[in-house]
Amino acid sequence: MSDDVVKVRIVTPDREIEAEVPYQDGMVLLDALRYVREEIEPDLTFMYSCRNAQCGTCAVMVDGKPALACDTPLKPGDEITVEPLKHVPVVEDLMVDWTYVTEHLRRLAPVAHLDWFRRRDPEEAEVLHELRSCIECLCCVAACPVISAREGVNPGPTVLRKLAEESIKAGDTFTPDRGTVYGCTCCHTCEEVCPKDIEIPGKAVETVRARLREEGRGPLDPHDEVGKLAVETGRSVTYEGESFLERYSGTHGEGDLRVMFFTGCLVDYRLPHVGEALVRIAEELGFELVVPESQVCCGSPLFRTGQRDRAEKLAFRNLEAFNEADPDVVVTLCAGCGATLKNDYPEVLGERFEWEVMDVTELLVHELKVTEEPLEYPGEIKVTYHDPCHLKRAQGVWKEPRRILKAVRGVEFVEMKEPDRCCGAGGGVRSGMRDLARLMADVKAGMVEELGVDVLTTVCPFCEYNLREAVDRRDLDVEVPNLTEIVARALQPHARG
Ligand code: SF4
Ligand code: SF4
Ligand code: FES
Incomplete structure (x- = not known):
């Protein structure tokens, strides 16, 4: 393929189109889609309006991740796969039915605001400002692993975002469905793909949950028990x-x-x-x-x-x-x-x-430069790594575990299909909605099974427990240790001569 073209593969429920688009300086994916429609497939259906990351209508899956077509820059030589957004019904080609999600939003707003006067809290106003920057593109909905695991548990991050907005404005007239509010693992996947950088778990989900607790209507009973135990004994x-x-x-x-x-x-x-x-x-x-x-x-x-x-x-x-x-x-x-x-x-x-x-x-x-040390595992093992959401997305740490595993002699490191997909343990889901946590962990155990590894490692005891149970449910002969244990084994005197 020539370097001055972009190869676009459009995969829709009904057809697959492959097109070479001449590259032009500053080109974005939306330009490429328009070229395909104007020059190659005149009936290709997709939506756009503002061309400026404002209207949210051009969202599609780009190489498996949701993104705005008008905000996806292209380079000469790119090969890119475009699909309709996940978790939303497809109308035709890349056009999806937004009302499937937005009808939840309409039901929520506007609620009756009974107080005639309420002083504005500057902190709340700031959070509201961020939440209101949503353009309803549904990228977050397409990325949410809870919806992937079980549609209907959580109507989507943007609905949780709207709930938070209402919880701030409405006081005790606000009555959300508790299953919706607690069916989120706080995995930050929605935040990662949001073109407006809205901190959905921190500013939306936790805001709604805190409001329900203030009003004595939350959290779920198992969360409350964990909370009491932690305060009384110092341990959860x-x-x-x-x-x-x-x-x-x-x-x-x-x-x-x-x-x-x-x-x-x-x-x-x-x-x-x-x-x-x-x-x-x-x-x-x-x-x-x-x-x-x-x-x-x-x-x-x-x-x-x-x-x-x-x-x-x-x-x-x-x-x-x-x-x-x-x-x-x-x-x-x-x-x-x-x-x-x-x-x-x-x-x-x-x-x-x-x-x-x-x-x-x-x-x-x-600090310890362990990858420069002689690291040798006692024996030979094939290992894969699960990215805990609160390590990769909440702390930005994902390269280091891989650097360590690749530095250990005797370890063959292989990646699973979606190493950073949430295992379902976080956000109180494992304690409050165990079935959902199981369902999500089972998806990851399936990815582990495909690899035929000896070890699935991670750096989170909560993920470790959830994943170990899923691996056992599949009867897999796979050990699930913390990565710290692998390093300790590889540093033993046998490895250091
Ligand atoms: S929260 Fe972000 S990703 Fe979700 S609909 Fe709004 S702008 Fe789009
Ligand atoms: S934090 Fe994760 S589980 Fe919660 S709404 Fe966002 S993507 Fe879904
Ligand atoms: S065309 Fe409006 S957000 Fe892309």
């Missing part, structure tokens, strides 16, 4: 006679770098061997690992389910642990803890929270 799961902190609080390893280990609830009470792997790494690589006994749950499950008042109490308790340890860096090996410490704590604690937080894979790659 029950004690079962084993605690990592009881055995390992104190200092391990020696070196110039002082690292505080924020364990998280599951490593403390359910997966102490994952914490032990980090202790072994500290001893092997030579850094000081401080494990303060006073640390408690980070509050992630509470923040995500709208129990902000309870989560804030935990943040202040953890502040004492950070001050006691006074580390150079805080390390987490749970994506949920890491995202909460990085994104929620600065908001809640302000300048009092002065520590750098790193996921264990960031620490290993950037």
